[in-house]
Amino acid sequence: MNRVFVSLILLVGATVTWAQDGVIKRRLPPFEYGRVIINNYSQQAGLPPVVFDHWLHRSKYSCRLCHLDIGFSMVANSTKIRAVDNINGVFCATCHNGKMMMNGSIIFPACAKEYTREEYKVCVRCHQLEPNVTLGKKFTSFVKNMPVEKFGNGINWEKAEREGKFKAVDHIEGVSPTRPKMKVPNDMLLKANLEGMPKVIFSHTKHAAWGGCKLCHPGLFSINKGRSVYSMDEILEGKFCGACHKTVAFPLNDCRRCHAAPVEG
Amino acid sequence: MGTRIFGVVLVISTALLLMGLSMDNKEDIERILKSTPPTGPFWMYGTVIMNRLSTDAEMKPVVFNHWSHRAKYTCRVCHLNLEFSMKAGDTEISTDSFHSEKYCGACHNGKASFTLKCGPKFECPKCHMEEPKVLEQTFAKFAAPLPKTGFGDGIDWGKALRDGKISPKNSLGGENTIVPLPEKLRQPFYFGTASHRSDVKFSHEQHSADLDCSGCHPDLFNIKNKGTQKFTTEANHSGSFCSACHMKVAFPMRDCRRCHSTMASK
Amino acid sequence: MFRNGVTVLSLLAMLASSEVVSASDDWRTELEDVCGNTSEAAVLSHMELQKLIAKGERVSKALESECEAVRIVYQKRVQKCLDLYRNIADTMQPDGKVQPPAQ
Numbered sequence: 001m002n003r004v005f006v007s008l009i010l011l012v013g014a015t016v017t018w019a020q021d022g023v024i025k026r027r028l029p030p031f032e033y034g035r036v037i038i039n040n041y042s043q044q045a046g047l048p049p050v051v052f053d054h055w056l057h058r059s060k061y062s063c064r065l066c067h068l069d070i071g072f073s074m075v076a077n078s079t080k081i082r083a084v085d086n087i088n089g090v091f092c093a094t095c096h097n098g099k100m101m102m103n104g105s106i107i108f109p110a111c112a113k114e115y116t117r118e119e120y121k122v123c124v125r126c127h128q129l130e131p132n133v134t135l136g137k138k139f140t141s142f143v144k145n146m147p148v149e150k151f152g153n154g155i156n157w158e159k160a161e162r163e164g165k166f167k168a169v170d171h172i173e174g175v176s177p178t179r180p181k182m183k184v185p186n187d188m189l190l191k192a193n194l195e196g197m198p199k200v201i202f203s204h205t206k207h208a209a210w211g212g213c214k215l216c217h218p219g220l221f222s223i224n225k226g227r228s229v230y231s232m233d234e235i236l237e238g239k240f241c242g243a244c245h246k247t248v249a250f251p252l253n254d255c256r257r258c259h260a261a262p263v264e265g
Numbered sequence: 266m267g268t269r270i271f272g273v274v275l276v277i278s279t280a281l282l283l284m285g286l287s288m289d290n291k292e293d294i295e296r297i298l299k300s301t302p303p304t305g306p307f308w309m310y311g312t313v314i315m316n317r318l319s320t321d322a323e324m325k326p327v328v329f330n331h332w333s334h335r336a337k338y339t340c341r342v343c344h345l346n347l348e349f350s351m352k353a354g355d356t357e358i359s360t361d362s363f364h365s366e367k368y369c370g371a372c373h374n375g376k377a378s379f380t381l382k383c384g385p386k387f388e389c390p391k392c393h394m395e396e397p398k399v400l401e402q403t404f405a406k407f408a409a410p411l412p413k414t415g416f417g418d419g420i421d422w423g424k425a426l427r428d429g430k431i432s433p434k435n436s437l438g439g440e441n442t443i444v445p446l447p448e449k450l451r452q453p454f455y456f457g458t459a460s461h462r463s464d465v466k467f468s469h470e471q472h473s474a475d476l477d478c479s480g481c482h483p484d485l486f487n488i489k490n491k492g493t494q495k496f497t498t499e500a501n502h503s504g505s506f507c508s509a510c511h512m513k514v515a516f517p518m519r520d521c522r523r524c525h526s527t528m529a530s531k
Numbered sequence: 532m533f534r535n536g537v538t539v540l541s542l543l544a545m546l547a548s549s550e551v552v553s554a555s556d557d558w559r560t561e562l563e564d565v566c567g568n569t570s571e572a573a574v575l576s577h578m579e580l581q582k583l584i585a586k587g588e589r590v591s592k593a594l595e596s597e598c599e600a601v602r603i604v605y606q607k608r609v610q611k612c613l614d615l616y617r618n619i620a621d622t623m624q625p626d627g628k629v630q631p632p633a634q
Contacts, residue, residue, distance in 0.1 A: 022484075022485050022486065022496070022500060022501075022505035022506035022509075023484065023485070023504070023505050023509070024350075024351050024352045024484055024485060024509050025352075025484045026350070026352060026355055027348070027350040027352070027355055027356075029356075029357045068608060068611060069608065070604065071603065071604040071605075071607045071608060085600060085603065088598075088599075088600030089600065090600045090601075090603065090604045091604070140361070150345065150346065150348060151348070154348075154367075177562070177563050177566040177567045178563065178567045179567065179570055180567065180568070180570055180571060181570070182570040182571070183570070183571050183573060183574055185573065192447075194447045194449060194450070195447055195448055195449060196445070196446070196447030196448045196449070196450075197444075197447045198444065198445065212569065212570060213569055213570060213572060213573075213615060214569055214611045214612065214614070214615050217614075217615055217618060218614050218615060218617075218618035219611075219614065222618055223618045223619055223621075223622055224618065224621055224622035232488060233487075233488060233489055236483045236487070236488070252479070253477075253479030254479070255444050255477060255478050255479055256443075256444060259444060263445050
């Protein structure tokens with residue numbers, strides 16, 4: 001009898017998973033692409049979750065500055081940032097300390113043990129109670145001067161950085177290690193699994209400009225061990241390239257951006 | 266005893282699963298036809314009422330018809346290049362200059378077509394329609410020279426294309442960045458049903474003429490081998506899988522034989 | 532007597548903590564050495580890599596006695612550097628010859 005019950009449960013379970021398949025997913029508006037809702041402890045502490053927008057930060061800093069030097073994990077909500085960490089001056093408060101300057105203005109401070117009604121207005125800049133309208137306007141005016149692209153933020157970040165449309169800070173005194181000039185390996189031509197699919201042109205130079213070596217090696221791509229063959233399936237699940245190119249860097253719907261080599265024959 | 270019951274349940278559940286795909290007997294076909302929603306009058310098929318912001322701005326909602334647009338452009342132009350989501354209400358179209366130039370305003374700028382901006386050629390009610398019924402006459406005139414079918418919007422778009430009655434553009438003049446179709450995908454795919462008389466022949470080639478890979482993959486169809494096992498007729502009729510397009514814009518699924526091409530007639 | 536013991540203990544604790552402070556400068560410079568070289572990790576010899584790994588392991592150990600705020604950030608960072616060096620060292624034979632990656 002138990003078996004009947006178990007198989008019934010399995011059947012019901014299967015139906016539930018089916019329901020999520022084959023549906024058009026919501027396409028995020030350019031402004032929201034790369035947004036992370038951080039809610040490990042916020043609601044327990046009686047504050048709304050933190051709404052973190054990648055676009056705003058990557059328009060000012062390189063990837064490795066936050067993900068290596070400051071120590072933010074690349075998996076959403078796995079750094080487990082606590083208010084006490086920010087009070088101690090690490091994570092967000094490495095920059096959000098009320099002292100550091102950016103574009104001539106002081107970066108607002110993050111987290112405090114006590115706060116007044118007036119200071120609470122600073123809290124809700126990250127612990128957003130309602131959508132931040134000024135940030136939306138900021139995005140619109142920021143995008144205007146940027147090279148356009150389909151998908152994601154609608155900005156070709158790589159081109160924008162290369163053309164000097166903005167300068168990404170790559171070093172914070174006392175936090176970042178000194179970085180000698182990098183010896184970057186050559187670009188690579190990656191063969192697609194499917195015969196006749198354009199090969200992928202992978203540029204080490206373009207990636208290292210934002211991330212250096214350690215952001216990908218060996219965590220995402222082991223240099224020797226791991227695998228030299230990985231499937232589009234796995235990438236779509238968020239492994240390998242998908243670790244960044246599913247959520248923050250230009251998304252995977254932009255087939256031709258990677259499968260860029262001309263097809264022979 | 267327990268094993269026996271388990272076996273019976275297994276047989277029944279397998280049968281239930283297969284029924285979704287089976288077209289073998291009359292009852293099944295009737296059941297499936299019943300689950301296929303009707304599509305309404307021809308001129309309304311593929312018409313989307315857009316009212317994300319209109320009513321709040323004291324305007325009539327936008328009545329958008331797919332038929333007049335798809336005669337001029339392939340799906341890719343709007344749904345990929347111009348980034349219109351395929352899900353109604355998802356795209357943040359607004360009169361804000363950034364957005365308006367990006368979406369409708371990419372063509373409706375007074376050059377390629379009527380404009381959205383203020384000035385002599387400013388024609389709000391063309392989209393923010395007072396009376397959507399006027400579309401009925403526009404449609405009648407539009408559809409008259411095109412080949413007919415009994416389903417959807419009553420136009421056989423495939424035949425219209427083959428006969429050269431329409432020649433939709435594949436881009437807005439920019440560079441052509443279409444992914445060339447690998448040899449394996451140029452062969453038709455066969456989707457088995459319970460009876461092979463009703464098997465579906467699927468052409469990547471026909472679909473990729475209109476859409477890029479990302480139009481369907483991986484959201485609608487993951488690219489895993491045998492991933493389509495999760496396919497059921499019911500899911501496929503209620504907005505998932507094929508019906509994401511083939512129940513709203515592309516020919517509707519009441520037109521069984523368009524896909525089940527070798528299915529016996531009644 | 533007991534009270535004296537507490538004083539001595541607290542004095543000892545103070546001494547110990549002052550030692551940690553002086554030690555902290557050591558690991559900072561060592562960390563700078565270790566992680567300042569990752570950009571050219573690919574061209575370092577096996578020997579140099581082993582030296583950096585040993586140094587990194589020392590830093591990692593020294594960090595264990597640091598306060599939490601320092602530990603959570605720097606432990607992760609030194610780990611990333613170590614991972615990279617170890618991965619590259621693994622691709623080499625001890626004589627320094629580079630093994631071609633598995634196809």
